[in-house]
Amino acid sequence: MAVVMKGMEVAKSMKNELIFRVEKLKESGIIPSLAILRVGEKEEDLSYERGAKKRLEGLGVVCETAVLPEDVTQEDFEKKFDELNVSNKVHGILVFQPLPKHLNIEPVKERIHPRKDVDGMSPVNMGRVFANDKKGVAPCTPAGVIEMLKHFEIPIEGKEVVIVGRSSVVGKPLSILFLQENATVTICHTRTKNLEDTCKGAEILVAAAGVPKMIKASMVSEGCVVVDVGINVDEEGKLCGDVDYEQVEPLASYISPTPGGTGSVTSSVLAKHVIESAES
Amino acid sequence: MAVVMKGMEVAKSMKNELIFRVEKLKESGIIPSLAILRVGEKEEDLSYERGAKKRLEGLGVVCETAVLPEDVTQEDFEKKFDELNVSNKVHGILVFQPLPKHLNIEPVKERIHPRKDVDGMSPVNMGRVFANDKKGVAPCTPAGVIEMLKHFEIPIEGKEVVIVGRSSVVGKPLSILFLQENATVTICHTRTKNLEDTCKGAEILVAAAGVPKMIKASMVSEGCVVVDVGINVDEEGKLCGDVDYEQVEPLASYISPTPGGTGSVTSSVLAKHVIESAES
Structure with a gap:
């Protein structure tokens, strides 16, 4: 049975520190x-x-x-x-x-x-994140993935991380954030020839392709940490991720659900970025 | 026997077009x-x-x-x-x-x-390259690696590319350039646990770690395209790359030498970037 990484847990644990920082700001008007x-x-x-x-x-x-x-x-x-x-x-x-x-x-x-670019969309912020400059603001979604893994005390250093999806808002910046945490990072996408084998090599697998339930049991090694960034609507009109949760959950050591997973961390990261901007 | 990818050959093939563009500029003063x-x-x-x-x-x-x-x-x-x-x-x-x-x-x-940032060092240019914005100027060395592969008509799309080294001037921007060419990209570094196996999975292997002759025969699969970006001085005081050329060359399908490899392409790319800037 995998540990389910609920976004609300992460958000809750970020809450106290953020409230404290807002109070400090308010004291200075x-x-x-x-x-x-x-x-x-x-x-x-x-x-x-x-x-x-x-x-x-x-x-x-x-x-x-x-x-x-x-x-x-x-x-x-x-x-x-x-x-x-x-x-x-x-x-x-x-x-x-x-x-x-x-x-x-x-x-x-x-x-x-x-x-003011709290969702890291400007070239300047992307470039700073890229160059590991602390002033850089990363987009909230990939930053939230790292927050989530850290909250659950999942070691990242030296791990084989596979990211499925190479968008400028998730896949690419996330690869840079993982590199900064000393992971070995592979980025896959629609043109990847051997997606199944590549994903099977992952110790941490991040699905950010925008394709409903594309990550199947055959693509996941036992004990893998599975993070789902996708938010899609399935054929029954229900929200689902890029991971076929029912198939994959029994294999994973940790897994984030959709809904209730990484999405719930994104807005806490957004709040953090606004607070950091106000502090600076 | 590997095809040796000489940088001068690439530079020569870029020359005519660049001279033509300089002439056009001079005509407009x-x-x-x-x-x-x-x-x-x-x-x-x-x-x-x-x-x-x-x-x-x-x-x-x-x-x-x-x-x-x-x-x-x-x-x-x-x-x-x-x-x-x-x-x-x-x-x-x-x-x-x-x-x-x-x-x-x-x-x-x-x-x-x-x-004017012809070697792509500013956050703005890094961010633009990152976001696949055509206005972005990439650093000359990684841009030269792609030029070299294209000159030798080596297919990149769908290939498993492994980059050893994650510097902001070579490894990281090169990973983005390869992604834009639809390769599946893995970035390794000193904290990578299983470097040998990861490198062996490469169809195109790029050494950009700054460690003399670190890429050995045991790390390269037969038929691999090997690109050496390293420039080091060996124990005898001679220039050498990050690849142990003598060991690796018999296994590779294509290999770039050091000296005389990617380094010779860098300054042609620099010229191209200056010309592009003058044209804009």
Whole structure:
């Protein structure tokens, strides 16, 4: 029986320290504050927003959403963004992505103040994380994976880590974070020829491919630590991860469920990044 | 018998196109120009400088060195750098590293104009390369490895690539470049437990660890493509790579020698980056 790595446990253990830091900030008259910039009313955005707002406000972090209409022009989108980017009341900005197709996120990525870039989307932050510069802010999801493993006291140093998926928001930054923890890291993707064997070589397997239940029992060695970053909807309309949980759980030593796994850590990391920005 | 991948062959094949592009620039009154910023008279720097100068000037690219004394202050170092960074006659800046210990490279890395950053040392360029943004400039050495493999028409897509070494100038950026070519990439380093087996799984093995002759025959599968990025001095005072060439060559299908291998491609890539900057 695998130990189930529940995200809420990780979030809880981060809570006390974060509340303490918010109190310290408030004593110096600073109220840490996140601005969410949302275009339109997409259900995924709204659902993430509700969760993040609840988590952040529970820690004493202010969370305000600027909503723009679905058909906002690039100019008005950038104008709103720039307001938040210069405001000294805003410590962090989270722009929901993907944007509607007529909008281009790039100018905003290049322009966001590195300290306000709490989800690590700017090239400057990616480059800093890449160069192991402590000032760098990593995207919240991959940073949450590392938080989760550390919370469960899973050794990372020297381990064979296999990451399935090479996105710029999860797979690639996560590979860098694992390297910094002295893991041996392999990144697989759709063009990987021998995915099954490669995954079987993993001591820690991270699924971040965005393909429902693609990680099967045949791909996992006994005792493997399995972290599922995928959030998908299965054929019955239920949330599921990239891991076929029922098949894989009996083999794993530790496994994160979906829902209730890594996703619940992401918003705590987001809060931490806003607090760090307010402290700096 | 392995095919020996000579760097000069790659450089030669890049030459015609680069000369053509320099001619086009000159027709519009632009002379592509690199400024080298060197502190002190270290032999490695001087040797690299001679090679780069010869290569660049052979292509019609102007190459001027600003030399500062070994004991220059941080302030004077940055002042000189800023001069080059704002000059509209300079299209690229190469700062020799490592600097003497009393100097800090970081402010300069953060401040260099992304287009002038022809060796991809700034966080912005690293972040852009990371995010697969075409504007990103990769460091010359890893970019040269990909040039070399392409020149020899070695397929990369779907291949198992193992990189030994995780430096910010070679190993890490190279892993990203290989991912963009759709390889399955594993990064090893000193903390990797089972280096021999991991290396044996490689179809393309890149040695970038900075340890003389560490890649032995027992670590290489028959038919492997072996790329050596190391430049070291052996016990007899001769230049050698990270690969034990005599042991490994009979097993490899392709192998790059040291000297005369990847190093000779680096300065052609540098020239290309200066020309691209002048064109933009």
